[in-house]
Amino acid sequence: MMIKEAVPADALMLAEMFIGYIDGHREYISHGEIQMGVGEGFISGGQLVAVPSGCAKDKWLKYINEHIADKETSNVWKVVDECGALAGFCVADIQEDGDEPFGMVCDVLVSEEYRGKGIGGELLQTAIDWLKGKGVKDIYLESGKNNHSAHRFFEKRGFCHVSEIYKLA
Ligand SMILES: CC(C)(COP(=O)(O)OP(=O)(O)OC[C@H]1O[C@@H](n2cnc3c(N)ncnc32)[C@H](O)[C@@H]1OP(=O)(O)O)[C@@H](O)C(=O)NCCC(=O)NCCS
Secondary structure, eight states, X not given: OOEEEOOGGGHHHHHHHHHHHXXXXXXXXXXXXXXXXXXXXXXETTEEEEEEXXXXXXXXXXXXXXXXHOTTTEEEEEXXXXXXXXXXXXXEEEEOSSSSOEEXXXXXXXXXXXXXXXXXXXXXXXXXXXXXXXXXXXXXXXXXXXXXXXXXXXXXXXXXXXXXXXXXX
């Protein structure tokens, strides 16, 4: 399966996969999804309880459309199987509110049936190569506190845990 840049016509398919996934896997919802209105989070017993928001799909569609449209500071890659179904995708962007522009790998998601075949690793490397090609030196990502398998995946691929995020209860 080939990695291709996503086009505007892919946005709905990407949103349906993403929202369907986070609905069943709330460990994916971190402060980033809450800040962008895709998730809602409250603290219970000292722990974040996060759920998709009522307008999660609309908010995420807006976000992904913007990232597909602006190829200067963001990009989206997709992997589609032989039947045309989405097997995975990755989103990267360049943020310019630091001393120097820095890269973010915003989302990486592979459908459960296609995991463990190297697709996630290739999508991540594609995003890293694109960001480096744009001259970015530092690359970050954020991941929900309890998304442990994703943490192992990123650590194995060179990412180091550097910060903790706190939310006022
Ligand atoms: C993290 C994720 C993108 C990895 O995608 P993937 O296509 O399985 O990635 P790869 O095949 O390149 O690597 C997965 C690793 O798990 C192992 N693995 C084996 N079988 C697996 C399976 N059924 N499911 C998942 N991983 C499996 C692979 O061997 C590989 O091991 P390695 O890290 O020692 O190389 C995918 O698990 C996913 O979509 N997770 C949910 C979304 C998520 O949390 N994303 C990160 C948000 S910040």
